Amino acid sequence: MSLDNMFCTRCGDGFEANEKIVNSNGELWHTNCFVCAQCFRVFPEGIFYEFEGRKYCERDFQVLFAPCCGKCNEFIIGRVIKAMNANWHPACFRCEECNIELADAGFIKHAGRALCHGCNARIKADGLQNYMCHKCHGVIDGEPLRYRGEVYHGYHFTCATCGVELDHTAREVKNRPGYAANDVNNLFCLRCHDKMGIPICGACRRPIEERIVTALGKHWHVEHFVCAKCEKPFHGHRHYEKKGLAYCEQHYHQLFGNLCYVCNQVIAGDVFTALNKAWCVHHFACSVCDAPLSTRSKFYEYDERPACRRCYEKFPVELRKRLRRAHHYTVRRN
Amino acid sequence: MSKAKKVIEEAKEINNPEIDLVDKGITNLEEVPGLFNLANITRLSLSHNKIHTVPAALANLMNLEILNLANNHIEELPLSLSSLPKLRILNVSLNRLYSLPRGFGAFPVLEILDLTYNNLNERTLPGNFFMMESLRALYLGDNDFEYLPPEIGNLKNLQILSLRENDLIELPREVGQLTRLRELHLQANRLVVLPPEIGSLDLASNKAVLRLEANFWVPPIEDQLKLGPSHVLDYLRSETYRVLYSRHMSAKPPTPGEVRDKSKKASRAKS
Numbered sequence: 001m002s003l004d005n006m007f008c009t010r011c012g013d014g015f016e017a018n019e020k021i022v023n024s025n026g027e028l029w030h031t032n033c034f035v036c037a038q039c040f041r042v043f044p045e046g047i048f049y050e051f052e053g054r055k056y057c058e059r060d061f062q063v064l065f066a067p068c069c070g071k072c073n074e075f076i077i078g079r080v081i082k083a084m085n086a087n088w089h090p091a092c093f094r095c096e097e098c099n100i101e102l103a104d105a106g107f108i109k110h111a112g113r114a115l116c117h118g119c120n121a122r123i124k125a126d127g128l129q130n131y132m133c134h135k136c137h138g139v140i141d142g143e144p145l146r147y148r149g150e151v152y153h154g155y156h157f158t159c160a161t162c163g164v165e166l167d168h169t170a171r172e173v174k175n176r177p178g179y180a181a182n183d184v185n186n187l188f189c190l191r192c193h194d195k196m197g198i199p200i201c202g203a204c205r206r207p208i209e210e211r212i213v214t215a216l217g218k219h220w221h222v223e224h225f226v227c228a229k230c231e232k233p234f235h236g237h238r239h240y241e242k243k244g245l246a247y248c249e250q251h252y253h254q255l256f257g258n259l260c261y262v263c264n265q266v267i268a269g270d271v272f273t274a275l276n277k278a279w280c281v282h283h284f285a286c287s288v289c290d291a292p293l294s295t296r297s298k299f300y301e302y303d304e305r306p307a308c309r310r311c312y313e314k315f316p317v318e319l320r321k322r323l324r325r326a327h328h329y330t331v332r333r334n
Numbered sequence: 335m336s337k338a339k340k341v342i343e344e345a346k347e348i349n350n351p352e353i354d355l356v357d358k359g360i361t362n363l364e365e366v367p368g369l370f371n372l373a374n375i376t377r378l379s380l381s382h383n384k385i386h387t388v389p390a391a392l393a394n395l396m397n398l399e400i401l402n403l404a405n406n407h408i409e410e411l412p413l414s415l416s417s418l419p420k421l422r423i424l425n426v427s428l429n430r431l432y433s434l435p436r437g438f439g440a441f442p443v444l445e446i447l448d449l450t451y452n453n454l455n456e457r458t459l460p461g462n463f464f465m466m467e468s469l470r471a472l473y474l475g476d477n478d479f480e481y482l483p484p485e486i487g488n489l490k491n492l493q494i495l496s497l498r499e500n501d502l503i504e505l506p507r508e509v510g511q512l513t514r515l516r517e518l519h520l521q522a523n524r525l526v527v528l529p530p531e532i533g534s535l536d537l538a539s540n541k542a543v544l545r546l547e548a549n550f551w552v553p554p555i556e557d558q559l560k561l562g563p564s565h566v567l568d569y570l571r572s573e574t575y576r577v578l579y580s581r582h583m584s585a586k587p588p589t590p591g592e593v594r595d596k597s598k599k600a601s602r603a604k605s
Binding site: 256262264276287288289290291303304311314315316318319322326329 | 354356357377379381382400402404405422423425427428445448450451470473475476494496498499516517519521522541542543547548598599600
């Protein structure tokens with residue numbers, strides 16, 4: 001390579017013999033041309049930052065491109081933490097409660113503050129965060145009144161029926177049968193609310209404002225009317241009542257034994273009960289020969305199962321003798 | 335035999351899935367023509383015949399749900415029966431079984447197993463007998479059991495257990511694990527005490543059956559039994575009984591009573 005075909009990247013002129021040439025990544029410059037793209041000054045201590053093909057001194061690069069830390073307002077060179085709509089030095093992004101570094105531990109946004117997991121859990125458990133009234137923006141001491149998804153001081157409202165000043169016990173009525181949605185969504189004191197005849201759920205004791213199930217002499221939220229055994233809601237499916245409790249079909253039969261002894265299925269039609277067991281009418285049969293037995297047939301008890309007369313008479317004599325003796329024994333006992 | 339033939343032909347004609355061959359004087363199933371070809375039948379009742387052996391080919395009847403072999407002269411069962419995929423009820427009562435084939439507990443869906451009135455005992459049960467978790471009723475009355483294997487606790491679905499008129503000397507604590515049990519027949523054995531765990535079973539309701547008479551109960555149990563089985567259950571739950579039971583079990587008292595003379599049992603008859 002000869003001096004004749006070497007040119008400065010910035011001004012395009014050639015170089016004098018013996019002139020100092022700056023070579024940066026194969027590009028050549030006059031020493032006076034190798035300057036910051038913003039301030040045209042030589043890079044202090046030769047340090048420059050390259051951005052989109054241009055070279056900047058440290059100061060201009062930071063002014064133009066580097067993010068500012070949300071805490072110390074210094075430029076951030078190196079790792080940037082982007083969180084809570086701002087940029088941070090990793091060492092500046094800390095839990096606002098305990099001041100622990102959050103960059104690697106992760107954080108939770110709680111009421112506009114970045115907290116570590118531990119502090120978030122603690123604050124939540126304390127439950128001491130005071131509500132701000134949505135109307136006067138003052139702090140609410142004690143329980144707030146909840147209305148249309150916001151919290152208020154109770155004293156900003158009066159009962160829609162009797163006009164008494166309300167407190168946190170007031171009830172919001174979202175819909176009532178026979179009223180359009182605009183006519184309701186009112187607040188009532190507990191007394192007036194109770195007089196309105198809004199049914200109370202037998203399970204959770206809260207008013208029912210949507211679909212009502214009426215069963216067992218009580219009202220229920222649809223999702224609170226459940227099988228006493230498996231606690232799954234019936235959702236309109238058939239339920240079975242027993243001693244003031246409701247059961248789904250499967251558990252009612254499992255608990256109270258209306259499964260057929262032969263087919264082990266829920267008995268759909270008439271039930272035949274005998275010997276502490278139940279049968280589908282067409283499955284009630286002699287347990288020795290499988291001959292069907294009618295409701296009027298005579299049968300012998302044999303290990304709490306029915307045996308027809310014909311089978312009983314075919315039993316070995318000594319077995320019949322023993323069964324007879326056992327039978328007498330139980331009869332005498334009862 | 336011609337009567338059996340007639341039944342089979344009629345069943346074929348109307349495609350009847352339930353075959354009754356009760357009291358037809360059958361001695362050998364292979365002599366019943368066409369029986370093993372009725373692959374679609376769901377019930378086969380062969381009670382009150384004189385069948386000695388059950389051919390393994392009976393397992394060709396893949397759709398059988400109920401098989402009744404009560405009151406025959408059967409001394410051995412084929413292992414193939416336990417592979418019947420739909421068999422729910424098997425009745426082999428009133429036969430002459432001295433043992434069951436190895437691997438007999440492989441039934442996939444068996445619900446009721448009736449082995450009443452045979453010559454079985456705990457030593458002649460196959461190793462996988464208590465693997466039949468689908469069982470809801472097990473009838474072992476009129477057999478020769480002296481002990482019940484503790485594996486009985488595996489039969490989680492068991493609702494009925496009959497051990498009437500065996501030679502039972504004691505009952506394993508594992509019976510207390512059969513939480514769905516509502517019928518327990520223990521009458522006429524040689525029992526002295528019951529494991530306290532029995533007290534936790536739901537055997538006192540009006541739908542339940544607990545038969546305890548004709549054993550050699552310790553006096554407190556015998557006294558409670560006079561008042562009724564529910565009183566026995568109350569007593570089994572008491573602390574007093576717990577102490578009595580552990581003392582009794584560590585003292586290892588002599589077993590009471592004698593094995594009853596069973597020579598007159600029809601199951602002992604020699605073919």
